[in-house]
Structure formats: structure tokens, C-alpha cells
Amino acid sequence: MPEKGEGYELNKGFKTMIKSLCTISESQTSLDSIISWIEKRNREVSVAVERVPFKLLDQWVIYPDHSLHHSSGKFFSVEGVHVRTDYPQPREWEQPVINQPEIGYLGILAKTFDGVLHFLMQAKIEPGNVNHVQLSPTLQATKSNYELVHGGKVPAYLDYFRNAAPNQILLDQLQSEQGARFLRKRNRNMIVRVEEDIPVFEDFRWMTLGQIKELMRRDNCVNMDVRAVIAGIDFADYPLSEADLDQMSGFGRDMLGSALTQSGVKTMRELQSWLAGLRYGYTLSVERIPLNEAREWQCRDDEIARFDKKCFRVIGAKVHIENREVVSWCQPLAQSMQQGICAFIVKRINGVYHFLVQAKLECGTRDVFELAPTVQCLTESVFDGSPRPPYTDYVLNARKEQIIYDTLQSEEGGRFFHEQNRNMIVLADDAFPEEVPPAFQWMTLGQMCEFLRFSNYVNIQARSLLAAIKFSK
Amino acid sequence: MPEKGEGYELNKGFKTMIKSLCTISESQTSLDSIISWIEKRNREVSVAVERVPFKLLDQWVIYPDHSLHHSSGKFFSVEGVHVRTDYPQPREWEQPVINQPEIGYLGILAKTFDGVLHFLMQAKIEPGNVNHVQLSPTLQATKSNYELVHGGKVPAYLDYFRNAAPNQILLDQLQSEQGARFLRKRNRNMIVRVEEDIPVFEDFRWMTLGQIKELMRRDNCVNMDVRAVIAGIDFADYPLSEADLDQMSGFGRDMLGSALTQSGVKTMRELQSWLAGLRYGYTLSVERIPLNEAREWQCRDDEIARFDKKCFRVIGAKVHIENREVVSWCQPLAQSMQQGICAFIVKRINGVYHFLVQAKLECGTRDVFELAPTVQCLTESVFDGSPRPPYTDYVLNARKEQIIYDTLQSEEGGRFFHEQNRNMIVLADDAFPEEVPPAFQWMTLGQMCEFLRFSNYVNIQARSLLAAIKFSK
Numbered sequence: 001m002p003e004k005g006e007g008y009e010l011n012k013g014f015k016t017m018i019k020s021l022c023t024i025s026e027s028q029t030s031l032d033s034i035i036s037w038i039e040k041r042n043r044e045v046s047v048a049v050e051r052v053p054f055k056l057l058d059q060w061v062i063y064p065d066h067s068l069h070h071s072s073g074k075f076f077s078v079e080g081v082h083v084r085t086d087y088p089q090p091r092e093w094e095q096p097v098i099n100q101p102e103i104g105y106l107g108i109l110a111k112t113f114d115g116v117l118h119f120l121m122q123a124k125i126e127p128g129n130v131n132h133v134q135l136s137p138t139l140q141a142t143k144s145n146y147e148l149v150h151g152g153k154v155p156a157y158l159d160y161f162r163n164a165a166p167n168q169i170l171l172d173q174l175q176s177e178q179g180a181r182f183l184r185k186r187n188r189n190m191i192v193r194v195e196e197d198i199p200v201f202e203d204f205r206w207m208t209l210g211q212i213k214e215l216m217r218r219d220n221c222v223n224m225d226v227r228a229v230i231a232g233i234d235f236a237d238y239p240l241s242e243a244d245l246d247q248m249s250g251f252g253r254d255m256l257g258s259a260l261t262q263s264g265v266k267t268m269r270e271l272q273s274w275l276a277g278l279r280y281g282y283t284l285s286v287e288r289i290p291l292n293e294a295r296e297w298q299c300r301d302d303e304i305a306r307f308d309k310k311c312f313r314v315i316g317a318k319v320h321i322e323n324r325e326v327v328s329w330c331q332p333l334a335q336s337m338q339q340g341i342c343a344f345i346v347k348r349i350n351g352v353y354h355f356l357v358q359a360k361l362e363c364g365t366r367d368v369f370e371l372a373p374t375v376q377c378l379t380e381s382v383f384d385g386s387p388r389p390p391y392t393d394y395v396l397n398a399r400k401e402q403i404i405y406d407t408l409q410s411e412e413g414g415r416f417f418h419e420q421n422r423n424m425i426v427l428a429d430d431a432f433p434e435e436v437p438p439a440f441q442w443m444t445l446g447q448m449c450e451f452l453r454f455s456n457y458v459n460i461q462a463r464s465l466l467a468a469i470k471f472s473k
Numbered sequence: 474m475p476e477k478g479e480g481y482e483l484n485k486g487f488k489t490m491i492k493s494l495c496t497i498s499e500s501q502t503s504l505d506s507i508i509s510w511i512e513k514r515n516r517e518v519s520v521a522v523e524r525v526p527f528k529l530l531d532q533w534v535i536y537p538d539h540s541l542h543h544s545s546g547k548f549f550s551v552e553g554v555h556v557r558t559d560y561p562q563p564r565e566w567e568q569p570v571i572n573q574p575e576i577g578y579l580g581i582l583a584k585t586f587d588g589v590l591h592f593l594m595q596a597k598i599e600p601g602n603v604n605h606v607q608l609s610p611t612l613q614a615t616k617s618n619y620e621l622v623h624g625g626k627v628p629a630y631l632d633y634f635r636n637a638a639p640n641q642i643l644l645d646q647l648q649s650e651q652g653a654r655f656l657r658k659r660n661r662n663m664i665v666r667v668e669e670d671i672p673v674f675e676d677f678r679w680m681t682l683g684q685i686k687e688l689m690r691r692d693n694c695v696n697m698d699v700r701a702v703i704a705g706i707d708f709a710d711y712p713l714s715e716a717d718l719d720q721m722s723g724f725g726r727d728m729l730g731s732a733l734t735q736s737g738v739k740t741m742r743e744l745q746s747w748l749a750g751l752r753y754g755y756t757l758s759v760e761r762i763p764l765n766e767a768r769e770w771q772c773r774d775d776e777i778a779r780f781d782k783k784c785f786r787v788i789g790a791k792v793h794i795e796n797r798e799v800v801s802w803c804q805p806l807a808q809s810m811q812q813g814i815c816a817f818i819v820k821r822i823n824g825v826y827h828f829l830v831q832a833k834l835e836c837g838t839r840d841v842f843e844l845a846p847t848v849q850c851l852t853e854s855v856f857d858g859s860p861r862p863p864y865t866d867y868v869l870n871a872r873k874e875q876i877i878y879d880t881l882q883s884e885e886g887g888r889f890f891h892e893q894n895r896n897m898i899v900l901a902d903d904a905f906p907e908e909v910p911p912a913f914q915w916m917t918l919g920q921m922c923e924f925l926r927f928s929n930y931v932n933i934q935a936r937s938l939l940a941a942i943k944f945s946k
Contacts, residue, residue: 103753166739172746174753188753237742266639269710272926273645279928280576280647280661367839367928453745454927455752455840 022247065290080291107139126413179362231463252471347428495720538763553764580612599886652835704936725944820901
């Protein structure tokens, strides 16, 4: 009988992946030197984001309904939608969304040095980043980028992804972005390994997966796109040695056990049935409307915002970056009106770690519901007196020893202005009930990874948290 | 290490599924008595489908653009779409589609008798069936049906599906219907097992999976919905005994071997990457347009058809069924202008049967491409002198000993009028090249089943053919 992952395994001898997961020091580049490099890059760069009225956004057109469009007709636009759903009770609302129909590449190159797989990370400036420079994938480009719709150069390393041979591809998935802001946007997440020597440009460094995960323990250091891609690596696909296990913490070994477990409290069939039932049972209808007719929203010369100032607003930004060269451009950015929280509660059940997963409906989701963290309140106020979403209090009141992970992580700085969310992984205490509400299920890491192999199942906030799981000591 | 299917297995002791697959005689009902029963039901019933102008369709409204809508605003409508794609070259066309946003149930009840799982089949009359009565699932109902939008009774057995406990559910998937005719229509395919005695109404009979597959060897006997549901059963999930293997043909044992093989000529990762590349690389845009503005189409009082009379047309039907009771109603039906062909070419590679799978783009597909049979020409003329789709000639010229399966099967008689397609499974000869064009891949049955566990991957024509695979002697 074939084993789990057998259909996926690239190469029985491909031991360098788990080695990479466990390696923090002794790599091509030390962790300290990576940190100094990012800090240096941050010091060297000057980023000015000037708020300007929309009409001063170069190459952007304001349509009569106040929606915003790039003059090429490509790239992205900001449009109005009317949303109707009967979940959890009949509800209707209107809002602006970012409409970016084209699928972008989020690509990471990988190469083995001294028996350890390394990933080529870029120190990338994005206008919306709180700290200017964050680690990003080797390639982060929409079609408009590399078809040069808004000027600029062909992105570095593009051809390694466009021309990758099947046996080079470690990961290749279409995955969603934030459903509350984007209309069905997806990226093509790829990890491509190379064997030959390749040029390493000035803004790029090779690092191990262990190092990337270590850097994710710092606030706003590893960008959303890296997190979204590496979450897709299923460690059950790769061979493991005794030496690797020695490099793992007790928690890491237990997490690997969870990754190797495909049947938890619920079987995959039960989980798929639960999700099919929700997608069957509730409707989500999203219709375009003229943006200036969106109720609760006001389109002004310099912002599109709710009357009550909640959720988020769209602003016009003139971006000016001084680095080795000077670049400037204009674009709209979405600015969150408050910080959000994304948290997984994790509990050991029958000796195996299970994640408490929520089925979440968002207006931009392609298939009504996706699997989301236990707590995800991005755009709704948690503290305004309205009843808080389930488990929010539990997460916010977790005792120190329950907290496995707690950092601030940025959303994509190419579209979001200074948006950071608190990312947490919290261990449930023994008293935490196994019984959960209908929109929640306990899943092993192996089950989440099984869903992650397919499109439109695991949302980006859940992937960001899965990427943060540290296995090494 | 867990084994393939481990996360899905309902019950290690659930041996009655494979037993059902292998049992044709010695069941609750003999095959002969089933056939006589269907023939008798066919004789007893009188079905008159009278073509009427659309304005005489009771409870249907013709909008100013000539689109057709049920007066409840629910059920389904016939509307116009404009389709644009850059695959295989930039192409644009307009056509009517059936828009049925609500997800219907296709549910089959299962129960073990004498150690063999039986399925409760219904002899159901549909207006579009060439032969009036075909075997259909226990439950075949849209929300409009059971919310009684267009009159009638609550469908029998509905509550067994609505109230199924997780451990009763053998299969629960959202799967697509014909993408060339329906706009993103899906059904909730379910198999629910019961242990208690349940009433068996007059139009229903228990039968084994082996019997259903045997009946699929007859023309137009098992309806599309049954075929679409049973295709989802992954035999790798169920335990197998030596006695079962003895009941299988050599071909059946080899097919089971293919079902147990998750890594074929290509790994699952390579196949997913191939599909991600196609979905990334090509665009499909579908916009609603006024139906009477659809180029190439003419909306007349009694038909919506292409000027060249190709593809299909929409007609108005007044249906009158005389049976134990008299029922009549009106509805539009889609009538194909020619017979189509759906065929899988199967080849033994490295000792394992592989299916030659095509990635097919259709206007109503939810995610640009779905996995389709090697040959599927439903709505385009094969014989008009234009170049035939790849492999069509090979299939049509197959020698008798290459043909594993060759019958006429009906599309859903609730929407399609007298539409039947030739369904074929053809064995490739030794000279058949393993090298295939970019839109094709070789997959094992186990790999197809892995895709089938998730939504929006395997199209209904492919599922209809997979359902036809006979394992028993």
C-alpha cells in the first residue's frame, strides 16, 4: 500500500527540506548578519508616502462613480460591491473592494548548499510597510508588472519561474488573498529549486526555512507573501532523519506528528462534508455597484471612508523612494482603521495537536467559505461593546505560558497602508472544551495541509499562522 | 506512517462497499427483475412533451431581452452571456446559458443487506429522457423543489439527507454540472447510509453497485445524476478481502490497482502544478448580456437557436405525464443539435492503467479549467470539415478489442431534451504515444479520485465515464 504523501513525494532522497526547517545557524548566512542586513537596508532607504487627492494620482483615472482605475485598464481598480448573504442571519452591506483579476506570481527560488535547502529572499520596499523593508519572495509580480504596464524593469528571476521544469517545482498552488478587501484575488504560489549557480543580486540573500521562521518571531520582518507561500510546504512529503529530530524542540516534534496525522478527531471525509454543508447551506451574492452609491460610505476628494470611520478607508498615495536610485509613483492604498487579530487555538487531543479552525465567509471569497484561524477580526471593531466573536476573549486573556507565538505581522504593503495584525498561536488549557460551535472544527496540521494542496480552501490569515510554526529548538 | 486513504476511512470494518461493487447476482433484487421493473414502469407511463411558444409557458416570464425566468424568481432561468478567453487563441462568443444559482441535492441512500451494501434507486420520469424512465438517485431535488416554489410534494427521503449524522455520510461533495450549458451550476452529491429499516416506496428499489454498473452497460438506463454521484466513491478508502478479488475480472483487479496508485507517470504535485499553470495562464471572462443581443443567436417565439442551427437550441415544453396520477407543467428545455462523444483513452504504463485526461475550458466552469475526458465534443460539430479535436479519430476508429465500454448515455432529462452522448472507454494499443499535448496528462484512477475529493476539479463528463468502470466479472 502506498503511504501518505506518496503521490506527492518528489524524491525519496530529498532530505534537505527538513534539514532546512531545523537549521538556524551554520548556514550560508548567519541569522545576525541577515538581521543587520535588513536593518542596514532599512536605514539606507528613504520612503515618503504623501497623501494626495485622488485627482493628483498620476496614471489613475477617477470614473464618474468615483471608482479608481489604472489608466492602462490593467493593474488593479477600487470598485463598489453590494454583498448579500444569509449567514449567519440575512445581512446586506456595501463596500469598496480592490479588484485585481490577474493572478500574480509569488515565487521563491530554492537551492541546496551543504545538504541544506536555502531560499532566496529579497529585501523589498513596499510603500505601505510600517518599516519600509521586509523580506519578500524572490519574485513578487503581477502580469502587469512584468508586462511593464506601469513602467519599470522586468522583475529579476522571472524566467526561473516561467521556464521551470516539472521536476524543479516543489510547490505550485493558486491561493487566495484577503477576502474582506480583495475581490476573489489569487496568487500563484511557487517554490522552484535550482541546481546551477545563479546570480544573487544586491537585495537578495539565501536563507534556511529555520531562519525565515525565526525571523517571523520578530514584528513585521517577513512579509505576508513569504508567509503565504511557505505555509504550503507539507513536511509529511519529505524524508526525515534521526538527526533532524534531534534538532527539533519537543513542540516541533509534536507538530511534525500532527503534520503526519491525516485522521484526527474528525476524518477528512467528515471535514469535507462539513464544509460542503456550509457552502451548500448559505448563499453569498456579490454584485458590482457604482462606488458612490455604496451606503455608509462617503467618496471624498482624498479618501473613500465610512461615515462612522470604521473598517478601512482608501487613500491616494504619492510614493517617493530614495535608495540607490530614485523611484516615484502614485497609487491608491487601503488603510485599516484599527489593528486586527488572527489567532489559532491549538489543543492536544488523543496525543496529537489539533488546530481550532473556523469556516469564514468574506465578500471576496471564491467559494463562499474558506478555512480561517480560530479568531480573525480584521475589519470589525472588537472593543465597541458589540458581542465579540467566539474565542476572542480566550485568546486575549491567555496566560503567558499558553502563548506559543505572538507578534505583529504586516499585510501586503503594496496595497495596504501600515496595516498590521496581531498573530497569535495559543495553547488551550486542559479545561478548554472539545465541543465547538457549528462553524468550527478541530483539524490536525496534516489535514490543514491536505486542504492546502487544493485551491480555495485555506485563507491567507490561516496560512500566515501556519507558516509561523517553529519546529527547531 | 498512516496509509493512503487513512484520513478518509470511515470504518476499518466497512467491508460491504467492495462486496457491493463485486455483486451482480444474489442481491435483494435480481438484475433481471430490476430490468423488468424499469421496462414495466416505462410501459405504464405516458409522457407527452408538446412544444409550445415561450409565451404559453405557464409560470414562466419572458423578460424584454427575451431571457426566460420562472415567475417565483427561483428555480432556473435562461440568460445570455458574452464569453471571452485567450485559450487556445483569443476567442469570443455569445450564447444562452441555464442559470441555476442554487445548489441541488443528489442523494443516494445506502444500507447493508446480508453483508452487501445496497443503494436505493428511483425509477424517475424526466421530460427530456428519450425513454421516459431512468434510474435516478434516491433524492434529486433543488431547494426550489423542496421549498415548493413550483408546487408539488416534499420529495421523499429528503430528511435522511438533511439530518444525516457525520458517521452516516459516505460521500458529500459539491460537484459541477455541464459547463457548456450551465453557469457554474453545482450539486451536493451525497451517499448516506442507514442502519434502520426504512420504507421503500413504489418507485424505489435497493440494488448493488455491481448491478448499477451493469445497468450502465445498457443505453440510457442509469441517469446522469447517478453516474455523477457514484463516480466519487474512492475504492481505495474501503477494505478489501481475498474473496472480493476472486469476484473481480482481470481488468477490474487492474483498475483497483490503478485506484490504489497515487503516484503515476506524474506525481500529484506535478499534476496540480500543471493545472495551476493553465488556470494561471489563461483568462476566462463571462459577462451577462441581454439574450436578444447574443450574436449568432436568434430569439424567436418558440425557440432560441443559432442562425446556423448548430450547437443547441432552447425550446418551450408543455409536459404532461400520465402515470398513477396526472401531472403537467411547463418549462424551457435545451435541445442538442447533434449527438456528442465523451471518451477516455486508457493505457497501461509501468504496469498501471492510466487515463488520458484533458484540461477543458468551458464558459460555465467555476475555475477556468476542469479535468475532462480525452475526447469531449458536446456542442461542436465533429464532422463539418473543421479540424477534429485531438484523439477523436483514434477513438472513433478503435478496433473492437480495444473498446472496453461503448454506450449511449443521457444528459439530465430535467433540463435537456433527448440529449444523449456516446460514452466510450478505449484501450490504447502499444504504439500509442506516451508523449501528449500540453493540455493532456496521464493520471491513475487513484489520482483522479484524489482530485474528485475536492470541488471544481473533475467535470461531469469525466465522472460519468469513471462511474462506468466495471470491476466485477
